[in-house]
Structure formats: C-alpha cells, structure tokens
Amino acid sequence: xxxxxxxxxxxxVALVTGxxxxxxxxxxxxxxxEGAYVVAGDIDADALKSLVDAxxxxxxxxxxxxxxxxxxxxxxxxxxxxxxxxLDVAVANAGGGTASELVDHDYAAWQRVVNLCLxxxxxxxxxxxxxxxxxxxxxxxxxxxxxxxxxxxxxxxxYCSAKAGVVALTEVAALELGRHGVRVNAVLPGxxxxxxxxxMWHVPGVVEEYVENAPLGRFAEPEEVANVxxxxxxxxxxxxxxxxxxxxxxxxxxxxxxxxxxxxxxxGS
Ligand SMILES: NC(=O)c1ccc[n+]([C@@H]2O[C@H](COP(=O)([O-])OP(=O)(O)OC[C@H]3O[C@@H](n4cnc5c(N)ncnc54)[C@H](O)[C@@H]3O)[C@@H](O)[C@H]2O)c1
Numbered sequence: 001x002x003x004x005x006x007x008x009x010x011x012x013v014a015l016v017t018g019x020x021x022x023x024x025x026x027x028x029x030x031x032x033x034e035g036a037y038v039v040a041g042d043i044d045a046d047a048l049k050s051l052v053d054a055x056x057x058x059x060x061x062x063x064x065x066x067x068x069x070x071x072x073x074x075x076x077x078x079x080x081x082x083x084x085x086x087l088d089v090a091v092a093n094a095g096g097g098t099a100s101e102l103v104d105h106d107y108a109a110w111q112r113v114v115n116l117c118l119x120x121x122x123x124x125x126x127x128x129x130x131x132x133x134x135x136x137x138x139x140x141x142x143x144x145x146x147x148x149x150x151x152x153x154x155x156x157x158x159y160c161s162a163k164a165g166v167v168a169l170t171e172v173a174a175l176e177l178g179r180h181g182v183r184v185n186a187v188l189p190g191x192x193x194x195x196x197x198x199x200m201w202h203v204p205g206v207v208e209e210y211v212e213n214a215p216l217g218r219f220a221e222p223e224e225v226a227n228v229x230x231x232x233x234x235x236x237x238x239x240x241x242x243x244x245x246x247x248x249x250x251x252x253x254x255x256x257x258x259x260x261x262x263x264x265x266x267x268g269s
C-alpha cells in the first residue's frame with residue numbers, strides 16, 4: 001500500500017520513540033504504509049536519516065530525542081503539532097536491558113535501565129497524553145513492555161522490574177486518560193530479532209531455549225510486533241484500553257531462557 005492510499009490509520013499523526021531501528025522502525029514503516037504521518041525520535045541521528053530517506057519527508061518528521069530527557073520528549077510532541085497539526089497516536093518504544101544477577105548488579109546500570117524503560121515511557125505518556133487531552137480529539141498510546149514484565153528472567157532484574165512498571169503505568173494512564181477519549185495499551189513481545197537482542201544469538205543455547213519453550217516454536221520478527229501496535233493504534237481497537245497484548249508465540253506458558261547460565265557455560269565459569 002502506498003502512503004497516499006487509504007489505510008488503517010490514514011491521516012492520523014503518530015509519534016514513535018526509538019524509531020531508528022528494530023521494532024520502532026518497523027512500526028514507523030507500517031504506520032506510513034497505512035497512511036499515517038509519523039514523527040520519529042531517536043538518539044541515533046544516522047538511523048533517523050535512513051528512516052527519512054526510506055519513507056520521505058512528506059510523511060515523516062524526525063528529531064533527536066532521548067526519552068530520558070523531558071525537554072526532548074516535550075519537543076517531539078510539539079513537533080507533531082507544528083508539522084502535522086496534532087497528535088493521534090504515540091508509541092513509547094525506546095527501551096533496553098542488561099544482564100546481571102541482582103546481588104552483582106551495578107546500581108548505575110540498574111538506574112539506566114529503569115530510566116530508559118520506565119521513566120522514558122512515563123515522559124512519553126505524560127506529554128503525548130497532555131497533547132491528546134488538550135486537543136479534545138482523543139488518541140491512542142501504545143507502550144512497549146515485554147514478556148519479561150510478566151515472566152522472570154535470570155539476570156534480567158532491572159529489565160523485568162522496569163517493564164512490569166510499564167504495565168502498571170499503562171493501566172493508570174488508561175484509567176486517567178479514558179475520560180478524555182485516550183486509549184492506553186501495552187504490547188508484551190517475546191524474543192524478537194533486533195539489534196538489542198543480537199547478543200543472544202552469540203550465546204549458544206539461549207535462542208534455542210526460547211524456541212523450545214514457545215509453543216509456536218520460533219522467535220519473532222519486528223514486523224509481527226508492528227502488526228499488533230497498528231491494531232491498537234487504529235480505530236479497530238476503539239474499545240480496547242488498559243490491556244496487555246502478548247506477542248510471544250505463547251512463550252508466557254513456559255519459562256524464560258537462563259541467560260546467565262548460558263553466559264557462564266560460554267565463558268567456562
Ligand atoms: N527485541 C526484543 O526481543 C524485545 C522483546 C520485548 C520487548 N522489547 C522492547 O521493544 C522496544 C524496542 O526494542 P528493539 O529490540 O527494537 O530495540 P533496538 O535496540 O533494536 O532499537 C531501539 C532503538 O531505540 C533507540 N534508543 C535507545 N536509547 C534511546 C533513548 N534513550 N531515547 C530514544 N531512543 C533510544 C536506539 O537508538 C534504537 O534505534 C524496547 O522497549 C524493548 O525493551 C524488545
């Protein structure tokens with residue numbers, strides 16, 4: 001589908017954080033293919049340039065945006081209003097984790113993960129939600145949580161905690177913003193092949209363990225997560241709010257791979 005054809009979110013203005021790579025980029029591409037205007041933020045300038053080169057300046061506006069810096073997030077929301085006349089959809093996507101058991105966890109590293117995943121999502125919800133409330137035209141906010149919000153992973157304490165926080169934040173936001181016509185939902189992907197998870201393919205056994213535990217017997221590609229984000233962003237999900245959508249091949253029914261054990265086996269410790 002071209003950008004000019006009618007699409008599932010045709011004419012809507014959508015903000016995506018961490019849009020330069022992985023799931024965020026797949027969401028931005030799918031949104032444009034479905035007729036939306038996208039405002040993309042990321043800390044990686046080259047990745048943003050490549051996104052505009054691929055999708056065109058008519059449909060995409062980009063800005064350097066670190067989601068942990070409130071002024072950056074505020075400016076990204078303002079850009080949507082200035083450039084495309086409003087904000088209908090916001091995807092709080094930027095996030096990432098570490099691998100360390102709790103008793104060994106460096107505190108600064110813990111704080112970085114919580115700051116990126118939880119505080120960054122809070123700032124996106126805060127400023128996108130304020131713009132949607134003020135406009136009076138409602139909207140849809142989609143937060144990228146994780147399977148690890150609801151399934152423990154050894155060595156993933158900071159990430160699991162932050163993502164569980166994202167689920168709680170999503171519910172409070174849905175409660176508070178519903179009266180303004182704003183829906184807020186969380187997407188909980190399992191293992192998706194992106195830059196963030198690239199390292200897992202270099203630790204023998206981790207991906208295999210995920211695949212073995214997922215009833216559908218495989219990991220996901222970013223486009224499969226973008227499909228669910230698109231649904232939640234669209235009017236098809238008009239009565240969906242405060243919900244958690246797993247995109248994990250059923251892996252919630254099993255157990256998460258032992259990343260630390262696999263790393264220890266690799267290093268011989
Ligand atoms: N890949 C997975 O298996 C998986 C699984 C569950 C949840 N998730 C979640 O999905 C989201 C996207 O993950 P991904 O795998 O596509 O990651 P990725 O690393 O491939 O891409 C993340 C993008 O965010 C950008 N970014 C990093 N820090 C930022 C910051 N402070 N401000 C703005 N942008 C920043 C990066 O430059 C990059 O372009 C994250 O919230 C992640 O936790 C991913």
